[in-house]
Amino acid sequence: EPEVTQTPSHQVTQMGQEVILRCVPISNHLYFYWYRQILGQKVEFLVSFYNNEISEKSEIFDDQFSVERPDGSNFTLKIRSTKLEDSAMYFCAILPFRGNEQFFGPGTRLTVL
Amino acid sequence: KNQVEQSPQSLIILEGKNCTLQCNYTVSPFSNLRWYKQDTGRGPVSLTIMTFSENTKSNGRYTATLDADTKQSSLHITASQLSDSASYICVVSANRDDKIIFGKGTRLHILP
Numbered sequence: 001e002p003e004v005t006q007t008p009s010h011q012v013t014q015m016g017q018e019v020i021l022r023c024v025p026i027s028n029h030l031y032f033y034w035y036r037q038i039l040g041q042k043v044e045f046l047v048s049f050y051n052n053e054i055s056e057k058s059e060i061f062d063d064q065f066s067v068e069r070p071d072g073s074n075f076t077l078k079i080r081s082t083k084l085e086d087s088a089m090y091f092c093a094i095l096p097f098r099g100n101e102q103f104f105g106p107g108t109r110l111t112v113l
Numbered sequence: 114k115n116q117v118e119q120s121p122q123s124l125i126i127l128e129g130k131n132c133t134l135q136c137n138y139t140v141s142p143f144s145n146l147r148w149y150k151q152d153t154g155r156g157p158v159s160l161t162i163m164t165f166s167e168n169t170k171s172n173g174r175y176t177a178t179l180d181a182d183t184k185q186s187s188l189h190i191t192a193s194q195l196s197d198s199a200s201y202i203c204v205v206s207a208n209r210d211d212k213i214i215f216g217k218g219t220r221l222h223i224l225p
Contacts, residue, residue, distance in 0.1 A: 042217040043157065043202065091156050101147065102213065104156035 004105035006092050012111045016081050021108045023075040023092030031055070031095035032075045033102060034067065036088040043091065049075065082112045115140040117205050117216035125222045130193055134219045136186040136203030144206040148177050148188045151200045151218065160188070160201075190221075198223045 005024045013019050023032065034046040048055040049067050064080045079086055089109050093102040117138045126132050138146070145164045149157035161170040161177040163186070169178045174191045190197055203216040 043215040045213070045215075089154070101145075101159055101162050103159070104149075107154070107156045109154070 004092055004094055004103055006090075006105040006108050008108060009106070010109045010111070012113065013082055015084055015112055019079050019082055019110060021077045021079075021090050021092075021110070023077075023094075023105055024073070025075070025094050031102075032067075032069075033093040033095070034077045035091045035093060035104075036060070037091065037107075038085075038088045046077070046090075079110075082110075084112050086110060087112045115205075115207060115214050117203055117214050119201075119203050119216040119219050121219060122217070123220040123222070125224060126193055128193060128195055128223050128225050132190050132193060132221065134188045134190075134201050134203075134221070136188070136216055138184050138186070138203070138205045138214070138216075140184075140205040140207050140214055142207055143181065143184075144208050146177075146179055146186050147204045147206075147213075148175070148186075149202040149204060151202055153199070157202055157204075193223050195223050195225060197221060 007022045011019055032049040035043050036046055037043045045058050047057040047061045047067055052069055066078045069075050087110055089107045091107045092105040095102050120135045124132060143165055145162055147162040148160045150160055151157045160175050161172050163170050163179045165181050167179060176189045179186045188201055198221060200218040200220050202218040204213050206213045
């Protein structure tokens with residue numbers, strides 16, 4: 001089973017600050033995804049990333065969000081100016097080259113004060 | 114509109130008992146349906162994945178069924194253990210490379 005790690009495990013930030021969440025897949029994969037889960041609510045799709053480009057994004061993924069693979073390995077989600085309502089668990093997921101199932105990382109808990 | 118509905122919202126059973134969780138979906142076109150287990154504060158972990166042609170899939174004490182005609186799925190847990198306490202999420206994919214649609218999950222509590 002593919003392994004995905006995320007850093008940090010918990011991030012606390014002040015409203016208006018920028019945060020960068022990182023996803024580190026152990027091996028190369030086809031698709032990358034970011035999801036978020038507000039406490040007590042269901043998991044929501046944010047964005048999918050294929051071949052170093054955004055493949056699809058939801059209405060949640062507005063201009064304050066961006067994704068990239070800065071070094072061809074790590075996959076990052078940047079929130080430029082955090083809002084209180086950005087507080088949530090953020091999960092990275094990967095889709096292996098020869099699979100049809102996404103594997104999730106352990107998540108980063110973002111707390112915006 | 115693509116939707117995934119799960120029931121019950123929460124369930125409490127005694128250790129050793131069996132239970133069945135339900136999932137109804139309106140996702141089209143259908144690619145696959147997965148059940149995930151999510152412990153509190155952790156990422157979802159895959160239990161089963163079924164494509165259109167599969168009616169049942171087992172993973173240890175977990176057995177998932179799929180009726181593609183009625184667009185219903187169930188997850189049956191046999192001889193529950195305390196460690197089964199978690200949220201169980203039904204997820205449906207419209208296409209292999211498309212975003213997937215999550216249900217709200219069923220929160221299962223196993224009591225000793």
